[in-house]
Amino acid sequence: MRGGTTGIEWLVLVGLVAAGVGAVWGLATLAGLPIQYNVRNVLVRWRSSLTTILGIGAVVAVFVVLQAVARGIEASSGNTGDDRNVLVVRRGSQAESGSLVTREHFKTLSYMEEIARNEAGQPLISAEVIMIVSVPRVDGTGEANTLLRGLTARGMELRPQVSLVEGRWFEPGKREIVVAQRLAKRFQGFELGGTVKAGLTRLKVVGHFDAGGSAFDSEAWMDSDECRAIFERDQYSSILLRPRDTNAMTVLTNRIDTDKRLALRAEGEVQYYKGQTVTAAPIKIIAGLLGVAMSIGAVFAAMNTMYASVASRTREVGTLRVIGYSRKSVVVCFLIEGACLAALGGIFGCALARLTDGFSTGTLDFQSFAETVFQFQVTPMLMAKGLLFAVVIGVVGSLLPALRAARIPVISALKSV
Amino acid sequence: MTVFGFILKNALRNTRRALLTISSVAVSSALLVSLMTLERELTVPPEAEGASLRIIARNKVSLMQPLPAKQLSAIQRIPGIVTVTPFTYFGGLYENEEFTSFAQFAVDPVPFQSIIVDGPVIDGSYEAWVKNRTGCLVGADTMKRYNLKVGDQMRFRGTFYPCDLDLKIEAVYQGTVDDRNIFFHHKLLDELTGDPGTVGTWYLRAESVEVADRVIQQVNDTFANTSAEVRAESERAFQMGFVSMWGNVSNLIRGVNLVVVFTLVLVAVSTMSMAVRERFRELAVLKALGFQRRDLFGFILAEGFGLSVIGGAVGIGGAWAFWTFSDIQQMTNGFLIVFEVTPRIVGMAAAVASVLGVVSSIGPAISVGRMSVVEGLKTLD
Known part of the structure; x- marks a missing residue:
């Protein structure tokens, strides 16, 4: 799934860059200026050009990396679930972890005829328990909450995106758990054969699974009823089920939602996880604010460079005007130079940010109060955004210097040394 | 003309550039102060008087x-x-x-x-x-x-x-x-x-x-x-446990801080090298008149230092005033409570601004020190 979209995104990125270069070329031709003139100018003043490029590059890198973090967090929950599944939680609860579903609920729902069956004829419905267990971190920085999900064999059938990579699945009744590979790297005792203390019992890790970058990559799994027994819980947290078809899905969702006796809420599994992205929102806001604040600094830096560039070329500008170039051409000329300079910075910044792509780390999820694992996602789209951001900085920064260059009187320009 | 007047005149000769430099340093140091305050807010819970006496016991x-x-x-x-x-x-x-x-x-x-x-x-x-x-x-x-x-x-x-x-x-x-x-x-x-x-x-x-x-x-x-089983700890330790879940966020903020400082250095360095390049000839004249290397270095240093410290003062002061006199709780919908700009944060940002002034002057000062008078007088730009 991800491969396909990124392929298209890469094409878009290449297209955007090509369009940008084309636009610059076209403008230069319109203004009647050879583009080499600008490019050489950037290279001749390489020291001040380099500082500007590095400065803009750093700003773009921060902007892109922060967006990549927000995207990574969104992706880990946006990437989760199956279109055909329906998740049922208690009405009024915001997340699975704060939901309670009774055994009677489970029984009532199990007999609903809209539920699909597997080859063995069993209804595809799984009553699950979400527990939050505090586990020490590998790096010795104290404990953090992790999600422990109790589920049944049906629950595993309902989540085909999760596959075993090491060891074996847990066996009910044996106090065994299987941990997401990405989570296992962050906590003590989650290695194969390791044990985790939960209350008075010790749970043995018998396998590692991979959930393909979804929210399940932040979970550990064990048998549902055993989990209830160990933690002395009467109730389940949620129910995952699969209706026979889309029609049955609408009927079933409606029925569960409107039944006053149940007081449950049914939602498509995919929609549910899409809604669990509260954590990413503040990061996005911070990324935006930082982008604005840092770009002000970068615009000043670019302005400085371009003013110096204009000032030291007063005579050249005068010459251009004498040969017959219009004021407009001179403005375009300096704008192009500023944009090129900034674009180089943008490319540098994106390259820098791209290095963090796929970096896996964790953060506190505000909804479940447990640690969620996510990966930085520096997508081509984000890099395109970063490049655009850089060019805007460059153009804004060189606008005033360019206008100043255009206003220089020809005679005095030629006289200046 | 006094030495101080000479430096001041030089610094303000290109008023626009001086203003641009001061404002970009100001914006960046305001950002630095805000980020450090945010990190403190997220990682150091406010200390209460009775916190060491109060104990919270939770399920293990x-x-x-x-x-x-x-x-x-x-x-x-x-x-x-x-x-x-x-x-x-x-x-x-x-x-x-x-x-x-x-x-x-x-x-x-x-x-x-x-x-x-x-x-x-x-x-x-x-x-x-x-x-x-x-x-x-x-x-x-x-x-x-x-x-x-x-x-x-x-x-x-x-x-x-x-x-x-x-x-x-x-x-x-x-x-x-x-x-x-x-x-x-x-x-x-x-x-x-x-x-x-x-x-x-x-x-x-x-x-x-x-x-x-x-x-x-x-x-x-x-x-x-x-x-x-129960896990009891002091209220303070309990809060720090919550904070440790933020661990990576504070690393992220620190990373951004580094980048902000880095861009600050770039801005200051490019300004100073531009300022000096423009006056290469004048500095050569000064050298010819008998001013020592360290005098010239002093002039440049004073200018660079002055610009970054003024920028720093404006930015740090502005950030302090803004966060102290605005209602942070109202603005963030209750997400941030205190957001106190502590003297330590102000001191650190001020130290960054001062170091910045020195660092930005070193490169240009070295090239001025190295130049021969004849070469300098020949320079056109």
């Missing part, structure tokens, strides 16, 4: 796992404890809000009075709250934010608990580190859930700092190897 499995109410009598028997109350996070949504930034806790009002010592009641009466089982004790900040007065009703929709609350404001407290929270009777919660047997956590107060550690140890030992 995790904070979300409840504890049996029957543990109360066992805790009360431990010597050195002044008082103990159940302390249960309700996690409700206020009225029609989608996100509520203040917490509601169920407590036993009588012992709770000797826990919330740093927050005296400023309106209504504590006794009235003790008597009214459907009443609540509300923080002054929340009263102000929602424009409430004593006697008003507050309604909450439960998200963790399958029940809603409808509470009457009986008393208002002020003076704790977080004057947003509201407290209500644990008995009411027991009734609504129909389960008097569980509590969220225990909140204890030790007699003195000396016995606090022993009390913590004893609470932990009392419930070792029972079905609900």
Whole structure:
């Protein structure tokens, strides 16, 4: 799934860059200026050009990396679930972890005829328990909450995106758990054969699974009823089920939602996880604010460079005007130079940010109060955004210097040394 | 013309550039101060007077796992404890809000009075709250934010608990580190859930700092190897545990800080090298007149240092004034509470600005020092 979209995104990125270069070329031709003139100018003043490029590059890198973090967090929950599944939680609860579903609920729902069956004829419905267990971190920085999900064999059938990579699945009744590979790297005792203390019992890790970058990559799994027994819980947290078809899905969702006796809420599994992205929102806001604040600094830096560039070329500008170039051409000329300079910075910044792509780390999820694992996602789209951001900085920064260059009187320009 | 006048004239010769440099340094140092304050806000919880005496005991499995109410009598028997109350996070949504930034806790009002010592009641009466089982004790900040007065009703929709609350404001407290929270009777919660047997956590107060550690140890030992093992820790340690979950966020902020400093250096260095390049000829004349290398270095250093320090002062002062005189709680919808720009943060940002001034002058000063007078006089630009 991800491969396909990124392929298209890469094409878009290449297209955007090509369009940008084309636009610059076209403008230069319109203004009647050879583009080499600008490019050489950037290279001749390489020291001040380099500082500007590095400065803009750093700003773009921060902007892109922060967006990549927000995207990574969104992706880990946006990437989760199956279109055909329906998740049922208690009405009024915001997340699975704060939901309670009774055994009677489970029984009532199990007999609903809209539920699909597997080859063995069993209804595809799984009553699950979400527990939050505090586990020490590998790096010795104290404990953090992790999600422990109790589920049944049906629950595993309902989540085909999760596959075993090491060891074996847990066996009910044996106090065994299987941990997401990405989570296992962050906590003590989650290695194969390791044990985790939960209350008075010790749970043995018998396998590692991979959930393909979804929210399940932040979970550990064990048998549902055993989990209830160990933690002395009467109730389940949620129910995952699969209706026979889309029609049955609408009927079933409606029925569960409107039944006053149940007081449950049914939602498509995919929609549910899409809604669990509260954590990413503040990061996005911070990324935006930082982008604005840092770009002000970068615009000043670019302005400085371009003013110096204009000032030291007063005579050249005068010459251009004498040969017959219009004021407009001179403005375009300096704008192009500023944009090129900034674009180089943008490319540098994106390259820098791209290095963090796929970096896996964790953060506190505000909804479940447990640690969620996510990966930085520096997508081509984000890099395109970063490049655009850089060019805007460059153009804004060189606008005033360019206008100043255009206003220089020809005679005095030629006289200046 | 005095030396100082000479430097000042030089610095302001290109007024636009001086202003641009000062403002970009100002914006960046304001950003630096804000980021450091944000990191502090997220990682260093405000210290309360009684925090070392107060102890929170939670289930060892995790904070979300409840504890049996029957543990109360066992805790009360431990010597050195002044008082103990159940302390249960309700996690409700206020009225029609989608996100509520203040917490509601169920407590036993009588012992709770000797826990919330740093927050005296400023309106209504504590006794009235003790008597009214459907009443609540509300923080002054929340009263102000929602424009409430004593006697008003507050309604909450439960998200963790399958029940809603409808509470009457009986008393208002002020003076704790977080004057947003509201407290209500644990008995009411027991009734609504129909389960008097569980509590969220225990909140204890030790007699003195000396016995606090022993009390913590004893609470932990009392419930070792029972079905609900307990993890007791001081209020401070408990808060730090919450903070450690933020670990990576603070690394992220630190990374951004580094980049901000890096761009600051670039801006300052490019300004100074431009300023010096423009005046290469003049500096050569000065050299020819007999000024020593260190005099020239002094001129350049004073200019670069002056520009960055002025920029730093504007930025740091601006950020301090902005965060001190604006209502951060209102702006962030209650997400950030104190956002205090401490002297330490101001000092660090000021140090960065001063170092910046020195660093930006070194490169240009070296090239000026190296140049021969003849070469300098020949320069056209």
